[in-house]
Amino acid sequence: MKNLLKTALFGVVSTAILTHTAKADIKSFFKWEVLPSKYTEGTVPSDPNDELWSMVPGKYVYLYPQISVRLTDAQVNKIIPKKRLQKALVKVVYNSENIAVYVKWKDNTPSIQPVYTSNAFGDGVSIEFPNEFGKGKTLPYIGMGDPNHPVTVYLQKTVAGRDYEKVFISEGFGTLTEIEENGVNIDMKYNKATREWVAVFKRPLKTENSDLRAGLVPVGFAIWDGNQHERDGNKALSRWKFIRLKQYPLDKDYLEYVSWGDMIHKEGDPKRGKQLTIQNGCNACHRYADQNTAPEDMAPNLSDIGGIAHAPYLKESIVNPDDVIIKNLNPNRHYNKFVKPDKTGAYPNNDMYTWYIKTPDGKLKSKMPSFAHLSEQDLKDIIAYLKTLRDWRNFK
Ligand code: HEC
Numbered sequence: 001m002k003n004l005l006k007t008a009l010f011g012v013v014s015t016a017i018l019t020h021t022a023k024a025d026i027k028s029f030f031k032w033e034v035l036p037s038k039y040t041e042g043t044v045p046s047d048p049n050d051e052l053w054s055m056v057p058g059k060y061v062y063l064y065p066q067i068s069v070r071l072t073d074a075q076v077n078k079i080i081p082k083k084r085l086q087k088a089l090v091k092v093v094y095n096s097e098n099i100a101v102y103v104k105w106k107d108n109t110p111s112i113q114p115v116y117t118s119n120a121f122g123d124g125v126s127i128e129f130p131n132e133f134g135k136g137k138t139l140p141y142i143g144m145g146d147p148n149h150p151v152t153v154y155l156q157k158t159v160a161g162r163d164y165e166k167v168f169i170s171e172g173f174g175t176l177t178e179i180e181e182n183g184v185n186i187d188m189k190y191n192k193a194t195r196e197w198v199a200v201f202k203r204p205l206k207t208e209n210s211d212l213r214a215g216l217v218p219v220g221f222a223i224w225d226g227n228q229h230e231r232d233g234n235k236a237l238s239r240w241k242f243i244r245l246k247q248y249p250l251d252k253d254y255l256e257y258v259s260w261g262d263m264i265h266k267e268g269d270p271k272r273g274k275q276l277t278i279q280n281g282c283n284a285c286h287r288y289a290d291q292n293t294a295p296e297d298m299a300p301n302l303s304d305i306g307g308i309a310h311a312p313y314l315k316e317s318i319v320n321p322d323d324v325i326i327k328n329l330n331p332n333r334h335y336n337k338f339v340k341p342d343k344t345g346a347y348p349n350n351d352m353y354t355w356y357i358k359t360p361d362g363k364l365k366s367k368m369p370s371f372a373h374l375s376e377q378d379l380k381d382i383i384a385y386l387k388t389l390r391d392w393r394n395f396k
Contacts (some may be wrong), residue, residue, distance in 0.1 A: 013131050021263070022260075032262070033262070038091070040094070044095050045093065048102065048187055048188070053091060056093055068304070068326070071232075112160050123227075124223070127221075128170070130150075134214055135254050142239055142309065147171045148325070151220075157224070211394070219241055220241070239307060256392065267384065268381045298352070311387060314383045318374070322370075354367075
């Protein structure tokens, strides 16, 4: 395995002058974050039961309960902290035209959404690809993109009597636009004997919206368990994973960017990092771990940020908060009761709970101030701390 990895990296980065740290980051990144794939001259399978899948190597991807954005369902919000980590086996096959992503996960209670009720929910699964990625492009918000980084989402749900598969372009919560994409095929099957769902998402490598013909392709996963009332933003969510397509060149700058800080636990001091988050007032807006004094919904809850975010994304969030603007779900459920209600008796929204402002030229600006003034070591310590928040490598 070690040798394999060395060969995989050789032609790519041997010419670049990389520091010892960057090399260690890349090695760790390949081990933990990169999904293998199989190239075939033949057809790319769309059937979850196709024999080819048994010959394709897979890797586990971990999914966390989505808690960054709080939902409006009080009952569901109570269950969320007790939820466990989900894991899914992922396999990838591609040829010169198409790519198929196979996702298999355990679910002891397969549920199908009846058509005519609103309080029973079906199981579901989705994958997403950034519409743009590669050299010079920063990672999108994992919760289905953001205004600066639209993503394409492929979704399959179990709804009685209907093949419920959809493709969306999304810029974050509440911004899904359904689209038609030619050549897309999604299928999902339950195996009663093993109590597992298997879904296969097949699409052309290049569509109108994104071109996946690259050496390293970011992909995100979400799973809904209908039996646990999961729907919409209430789901299990992975962090960005990266599919290695060996038929295409690996951009060394992009590799260096996405792997930065993969060994941050060796470089940063999480204890000092936690103190720095308190000294810098992160806890005035965010809730995380035992820091729970910020008003709920002022900012994303960071309690599982180590699980759903990579170090370079965290760095970008801290030094350049406007790069990723997270659209919070339904901020207008907080009303401003200090002013008069309108004619219909409704109080206006309390803008304190919207996570961004709109500038006069229509651009969105984060309400989080930039912390670009922090020293490189302070940043590393803070990121090392944030990465301890539910990263599955040390998830309990
Ligand atoms: C004035 C309030 C405020 C302060 C102080 C603040 N943040 Fe934020 N933060 C926000 C808001 C609002 C967002 C969501 C909008 C956005 O994406 O910028 C956010 C987003 C983030 C994200 C992205 C979260 C995600 O789920 O992707 C991270 C990470 C983060 N902040 C870390 C920090 C750290 C670390 C500090 C302290 C050094 C800090 N924040 C201080 C308000 C704040």
